[in-house]
Amino acid sequence: MQTQPSSQPNNLSVNPMKQEKPETLLSITFRKFIKNKLAVVGAIILFIIITLALLAPWVTPFEPQKQSLLNKLQTPGGEHILGTDRFGRDVLTRLLYGARISLLVGFASVAGSVTIGTFVGAVAGYFGGKIDAFLMRVVDVIISIPTIFLLITLVTIFNPGVDKLILIFALTGWTGTARLVRGEFLSLRSREFVLASKTIGTRSHTIIFSHILPNAMGPIIVAATLGVGGVILAESALSYLGLGIQQPTPSWGNMLQDAQNFTIMLKHWWYPLFPGLMILITVVCFNFVGDGLRDALDPKSIE
Incomplete structure (x- = not known):
């Protein structure tokens, strides 16, 4: 007796429902970051500033150090979009080349x-005991010294320059990161994955840099982002005082210092206005991005 084929569809031939792939940490962080409108706006503005600074030779036809006394203190408009300074140099050109200096000092100093x-905080937090006590006392001593006076003293001893400023900021600005990383390591070193690594005989430096440190990168990234804005502000302050980047090399700080004459500031408003705005906008945007990253990298934040 022959069996007739069933009229019901074969369930095996139906395409199974596609399972959604689990989100990666990077995609979750990005999705949470773009919900912060101020952070997104800050990131876009910073991207524009950095791009214009890198493409400065193609954006403007003028040289940043070339003087033209016949064109000094021209109002914004025409050939000189943002006007000229008291030596006839194009303000827009010097702003873009000054951005190179300020951003270089900011990024390089913070990287150092x-x-x-991170190294000091990781060692102190992982090993604890006498090592932790000694390293934290060193941090306390450095923090107890007023930063601005320490910077002025060091810059006065060593001739000002881009390389020396980067070195000075790097050697004086690491204490906050050290404390932050130490706190993260103190909370992470007792986790199960660390204890398991110790049990199987994994070396300490492998545990520190391969297991614990990747789990502490969130706060470090946030601190670095916020630190760039602080360094740019400090470099501008030193340059304004005549202790940072020296003329004729342009930086936002020494452009303000060059325009500090009251008569110039009163009659030629564009001269001090634009470098001041660049400092303000850049620092605020870095703070916005840092706040956005802080919320995006926080596992407790509400999505």
């Missing part, structure tokens, strides 16, 4: 200080 602070 974060590296030092």
